[in-house]
Amino acid sequence: MAEITAVSRLLITQQKMPEITTQEVVEKAVSQVIESHRAQLQDQLVRRVLEALELEPASGARGETTADALLKSVAAIYSGSTQKEILRTLLDNTVRYSGRAALFIVKGNAGTGWQGRGFANNEDVKDFALDITNGIAGRAVQSRTVFAGSAAGMDSNFKVRFHTPQDDRAIVLPLLLKDKVAALVYADAGIEPGGPLDAAALELLVVATGAWLEVNALRKQAHKEGQPEAAVEKPQPAPSPVQAAAAPSFDPFASHAPMHAAAAVASATATEQSTAVAASEAPAIELPALPVTEAPPAEVAVSSEFSPEDADLHRKAQRFARLLVDEIKLYNQSKVAEGREARDLYDRLREDIEKSRATYDKRYGTTVAASAGYFQNELIQNLAGGDPSVLGANFPL
Numbered sequence: 238m239a240e241i242t243a244v245s246r247l248l249i250t251q252q253k254m255p256e257i258t259t260q261e262v263v264e265k266a267v268s269q270v271i272e273s274h275r276a277q278l279q280d281q282l283v284r285r286v287l288e289a290l291e292l293e294p295a296s297g298a299r300g301e302t303t304a305d306a307l308l309k310s311v312a313a314i315y316s317g318s319t320q321k322e323i324l325r326t327l328l329d330n331t332v333r334y335s336g337r338a339a340l341f342i343v344k345g346n347a348g349t350g351w352q353g354r355g356f357a358n359n360e361d362v363k364d365f366a367l368d369i370t371n372g373i374a375g376r377a378v379q380s381r382t383v384f385a386g387s388a389a390g391m392d393s394n395f396k397v398r399f400h401t402p403q404d405d406r407a408i409v410l411p412l413l414l415k416d417k418v419a420a421l422v423y424a425d426a427g428i429e430p431g432g433p434l435d436a437a438a439l440e441l442l443v444v445a446t447g448a449w450l451e452v453n454a455l456r457k458q459a460h461k462e463g464q465p466e467a468a469v470e471k472p473q474p475a476p477s478p479v480q481a482a483a484a485p486s487f488d489p490f491a492s493h494a495p496m497h498a499a500a501a502v503a504s505a506t507a508t509e510q511s512t513a514v515a516a517s518e519a520p521a522i523e524l525p526a527l528p529v530t531e532a533p534p535a536e537v538a539v540s541s542e543f544s545p546e547d548a549d550l551h552r553k554a555q556r557f558a559r560l561l562v563d564e565i566k567l568y569n570q571s572k573v574a575e576g577r578e579a580r581d582l583y584d585r586l587r588e589d590i591e592k593s594r595a596t597y598d599k600r601y602g603t604t605v606a607a608s609a610g611y612f613q614n615e616l617i618q619n620l621a622g623g624d625p626s627v628l629g630a631n632f633p634l
Contacts, residue, residue: 306333307438311445320450327422327446328354334435334442336402336427340412341367341374342420348374351420355427356399368392369421377409378418383440384409388425402426408436410443414451415567455564547605554597554606555615561593562615573620576629582621583632590616 310330317323324340331338337355339362341348348369353362369378372391377384388396388407402425412420422443426432543551566573569586576582583590597612621627625634 307441310438310442314442314446315449317449318453320453323446323450323453325352327442328352330442331422331424331439334433334438335408335424336429336432336434337399338422338424338439340420340422341365341369343369343378343418346370348421361398365395365398367395367421367423373407374409374421374423377411377421381411381413381416381418383411383436385436391423400428403428403430403432404434406434408434408439410439412443413447419447451567455560455567458560543605550601550604551606551609551611554601554604554609555611557600558597558611558615559619561597561612562619565589565593566620577622577627580627581629581631583628586620587631 310333313330314323314326317326328338328340332354335355337353339353339356340351342351346369348367350362350365350367353359356362367374369375373384373386374391376386385406385408388401388405391401391407404426407423407425410422410424411418412422422439424434424439426434565586569589572585573582576585594612598607601607601611616628616632617623617625625632
């Protein structure tokens with residue numbers, strides 16, 4: 238299979254280039270399988286990654302291997318359709334490979350506890366203020382990679398509240414969303430002797446969660462951007478190029494003030510307080526802006542000759558086209574870089590481009606926006622940086 242060959246090449250590359258981490262290998266493998274086998278995502282994705290990592294079987298109930306257990310765990314994560322379900326399932330499955338685990342939301346230089354598993358009182362994790370500027374948590378944030386070490390390297394307040402694990406080992410795993418540390422997962426073997434702490438399994442779960450959060454958010458955004466409205470009461474002005482390119486940062490607690498900052502919301506109304514409680518249970522994850530290496534293309538001006546309804550449809554079609562192309566760039570970053578250099582982008586990304594083109598045509602191919610060629614324009618301006626020749630001789634103009 239092409240996916241196995243691709244994974245093998247990544248592993249060979251890692252052997253030749255030690256600076257390439259296992260996480261990077263897994264991320265690339267995950268991205269390739271997501272795009273090529275979306276319909277069979279839960280099964281094929283995990284099996285390819287586990288085969289590439291060559292994980293050893295582990296003894297367990299009913300002969301279950303490490304690969305089988307991980308497959309079930311990642312499949313459970315990928316069955317989640319909301320951010321709350323995905324994050325809760327991640328934590329539920331971390332305790333299969335650790336004694337205790339907790340998720341902390343990263344905002345600026347602060348980490349705020351969301352939920353915990355395996356602690357004497359999991360509620361103590363909620364709203365706990367974790368120092369992420371020092372110790373192993375700080376190193377995980379700064380390096381954006383998994384960091385394992387002595388639990389003595391954790392926040393002193395954390396150690397007082399939750400006590401150090403029996404074997405003094407701890408691991409902090411950054412949950413990356415578009416190359417930004419959005420959250421940290423803390424795990425240890427627990428305070429009882431003989432607790433598990435499988436770093437490789439935990440890393441795979443966190444990487445899979447980050448990938449699925451991004452895919453899930455992009456799919457929902459695509460649906461929202463392309464959803465036709467029954468009626469348009471009044472036209473909305475087209476956003477400026479700056480507004481079109483901007484996107485809010487990851488802020489699961491946008492409507493929730495943690496207990497250690499309760500004074501800041503003392504004047505909140507009863508309605509606002511109710512909303513805050515709901516937000517703490519279901520964090521509204523807002524993904525960072527897509528990473529770009531050049532200035533984003535400006536939004537095309539819509540002719541004033543269009544009716545308000547048609548003008549709004551044109552704007553939606555262009556935004557949807559841009560979203561589809563941004564998704565291609567996000568999950569094929571190495572191919573994009575190589576294709577731009579070799580000037581054969583279309584040949585390398587033909588399958589992804591044509592699938593996205595079909596998606597766009599299905600939604601807008603029979604509307605008044607069809608003749609505007611927004612998807613084609615995004616391929617040239619956004620994917621190829623404004624130079625059609627970068628897409629290659631086989632690109633249909």
